[in-house]
Amino acid sequence: MSSTPRRRTVLATGVVAATVVALDGCTSDDSREDRKDRPQQGADLVLTGGRVHTLDDKDSVHQALAVSGGRIAYVGTDHGVRRHIGKRTEVVELRGRMVMPGLHDGHLHPMSGGQGLLGCDLEYAPLTVKQFQDRIRAYLKETADDEKASPDTWVQVEHWYAQAMRPAGTKVTKAVLDALDTRRPIIVKSTDGHTVLVNSRALEIAGITAKTKDPSNGAIARDAKGEPTGVLEDGASDLVEGRIPKPTAEDNLRIARTALAALAEQGVTTFMDAMASEEAIRAFATLAERGELTARGHFAPLVNVGDKDPIGAVTALRERYDGGDAKPAPTIAVRNTKLFLDGVLQYPAQTAGLLQPYLECDHGACRPGEKTGAQYWKQDQLDDIVGKLTKAGFDPHIHAIGDRSVRLALNAFAKVREGGDRTSRLTVAHAELVDPADIKRFGRLDVVAAMGFHWAKPAPDSVESVRPYLGSSRWSRYEPEGDIFASGGRISLGSDWPVDPLDEWTAIKTAITRTAEPGSPYAKEGPMTPHQRLSRAAALRAVTVNGAYQLRQEKLTGSLRAGMFADLIVLDREVTEVPEEEIAGAKVLLTMVGGRIVHGGTDLK
Template identity: 45%
Template sequence: MKFSGLFMAVATLALVGCQTRSTAPADMVMRNGQVYTVDGQDSVQQAIAVAGGKIVYVGNDAGVSSYVGQQTQVIDLAGRMLMPGFIDAHMHPGDGGRALTLCDLKYQPLTRPMFQAAIQACLDASADKGPDVWLEVGSWDRMAMVGLDGDPDKSTLDALDTKRPIQVRSSDFHTVLSNSRGLALAGVDRHTANPADGKFVRDKAGNPTGICEDGAANMVASVVPPVTDAQKLKQIRAALDAMREQGITSFMDAYSGAENGKAFTTLQHSGELTARALLAIRLDPHAAAADPVKTIAGVKSLAAAYDQGETKVTPGVSLRHVKLFMDGIINAPADTGALLTPYLHNAGSDTAPEWTPGKNLGELYFPRQVLDPLLLQAARAGLDPHLHATGERAVREALNSLQYVRQQLPGNAFRPAIAHAETVDPADYPRFKALDVTATMSLQWAQQSPSVLDSTGDHLGPERLERMEPFGSIHNAGGRIAYGSDWPVDPLDPFLALKVGVTRSGDPLNPHSFGPEYAGKLNAEPALSRAEVIRAITFNAAQQLNLDKVLGSLEVGKFADLIVLDKNFMQVPEQELARNQVLMTVVGGQVVWRKEHASGLDPKGLSRAALAP
């Protein structure tokens, strides 16, 4: 990674190209490219100019020449694609950075023996740690493991050669597996009640198996001593480094709190914050049920400490969102996403399965009597709600409550979003537009995977599987689709997500897909066009985050957040859409990342004569 004092800028209207020689020189000019603006017409230009971190020109090469002065830094794009910076409208950077420092299972499909061997290797590598030091394990693909040889339990970890407490976090962040020592330290036994937003999986005798879902997972995780401030900063730096390389210039931290607020603010003050941080504070259903006014007041108190007000050219910290978990996940074996009709269960055998409706409808953590007054208080307080909802019942209840708030506060400009929406009843597709609710989708989930085809699909049933990941249907019904990676639930790979958004299939050559065996389309749900997925990760995400007046497209007056791509996303063959990379990332006119040895992207002091077409 390289840092530089370079500046960039862009604009869209053709009339802007008519400049005089008296135009003030720009800090940076980029020319001879394919400048994909994401303006109202998705226009493509040749050149941009930036001054003071803002776009002052977008147009052709001839018009940009008047912006070149003696101090202007000029970059020849050599025909490369330049576009707005990626805006990730749902990720978990604190967890992402932390995952890079833990015992890492690397999202691999593991049998129980392989799982045990990988964790034992981490224990052996940290043999200097005392018996009371927790081993934290991350990026566990529980869904794939269940498909291989079943769900593990505490005995799987108890068999390891250690006295240390162990906590294994699933890659979806909704499950924790703990060994017996860990459960004891957490005070969890057969008498421990389930929290309002989760459960401890139990055996027939009522004893906890070690599998902890949602709120129960958080209870166990909370026993692990928190990291120090220095460790937290290290984790956030690692997350920002990953984002820079992937071209992410703004992001929502979709499960945040004071710890992350403090870390991002510290890095902002030291000049190390290289992407715009928007924090969403998780709301607890039990606290919300007891006193919604007090719950929202607590968020406003955090906002007073960490929100930096109006978005500025220099990356800053904003806190104006709240996060609510409406349900768990629809993926097997958890089956905690809230459905309208029951999950299927195998009434037969493994060799002769018979999938029939059971009694499980999943979990709904915010009933309407709690959700309605809570969202109403949030909107009145100027906070935008961001609702996790994977199952169709959770999506419907979220839409019902948002409709209630719209009716109670006509004209209120709050911007709600429903994240994931993996199963949605078709009757609810047009409600996203009608209620002005953004569907924040992890596009990469619309590819085939072992966990979906070999287990989750059976639990959902063929009808629900056929309409899984319905971003195309919501879009076709007029809804707004924004992109959210959900990192580190999946590896951070925006180009794979965009590719899957266009084809609804993975890339067998991409390590974050699942190989030739799972290279087909997930289902017959409609896909998005290339222009639509680009809009989802730029302008639509900016709209969700209330940044669209200053970000999301390359237009005069907006902030110069932009990226240069190795390949033109609009032109490469479909099978190559995920095989791209960012060569340069610019935030507020400042180059925060440049790929080493990227040919031709070093700035040059060119004369106006050299810029002549």
């Protein structure tokens, strides 16, 4: 091996050098550069000549960074970093490239996401009924050998954008699937994560008939005669999904690896599985044991109403799989739990719990209705389980979309704080509609709002499926990132992948602009509720510092400071300066977790 430092150079395009703010203590460190005690071994990696956004308390920007032993050894000037260059140090000349902490996604479903990338994928596309059928028909043709081997092999269709069926307002039933030339059971999963469509064969296998009662946490859609239509809402989908053969352990490893590769490409270095099964936890734990884990994984097992000994169940999972104290090499943590309070705002499901009824609309004319959505937990039940979970050392993560459900969650969290617990990391996921009286409670109670930034734009699932049914006052509070932030609340990113595409940079752009993608038919709407925008600085802190806080990692990840884990990314553009719409096109050139490169490389082409 050469005794001179290894060096890589990347030419920046359209990047202007910024004034660099010196790190506290850098002057004295720099002055020692030529001392005889300069390290001979040096750092493992030095990045120099860039724009290192630390996301510290001052949002400082520096030139250089050194990595040693999986941690950040230095952040400061190009001059100061020289003393960290030894004989075996790899030196990367960034030439103005942007470096920032790795992204933290505080609410997603990696196994479903990975499965979707491997199976029949509708890719979130707006489709006519014929296009919908043609996509599935093509998959059936590709997998004809599977059907010959086993006629009842399930067809699992992912990423169906139900609200975007064309023409607008199109609803589908089992008849659309029954028309396909197959006897295989078919399940089509909507991107909202709360609705599935199945064919008659799937209903038959699941034993769902007109006499089947709705489960307590969901609904079976029925026609005028009471017969199931094939549409299953929320917990009703479990009646079918429970009949699908589970993937093998080897299948799960393949799915987990696929998900991790997709996350690394996006620059995600920490994530939380927001409804983790034991099979999912086991798969990622196995990869961690093998040294194949490429992101820090947090897992939140589901706690349902009526579960027997839920504390014992989640404690057993923690004892079995939790990796203990965090280390530079990524491990997994089982210290969160997931609870569902309601469903979704979108018409026709409208299962999100509201304080006031949804409006009923007919040919553009809307009037007060009677439907107020679901409430899966009563307040006293929720208070009890949240109290028990926090006392057992778990951080509750509550799905609450409607304003009534958000209030119930905040009420339960207030009980925790009133009991003297100021350390639990309490999170409301989604919080798509929040009553004005509850906005400031996020900050007062130190409750994180894990928001799905993709939803904060004009789209079929907002302007068509939600806006008419809320009315102007409530609509102005839809996706209230701006209100929560302005009132002192802490916002993190919860992409909800695969409910939404795994496209973190478009999500970040959307939180900043509240606009649809250029070229979309909804772009003409302009920004949706523009007063709810986040600044670039606030959006970047949401996906780094605040995500780290949600998951108890803020002393280890989320910002770039000496001593913290070397979880960082290098981008192809300066996202704090390019036109806002160009943030969506950002490409991650390098993703590093604990000093190990898990995506891209140091040549940064």
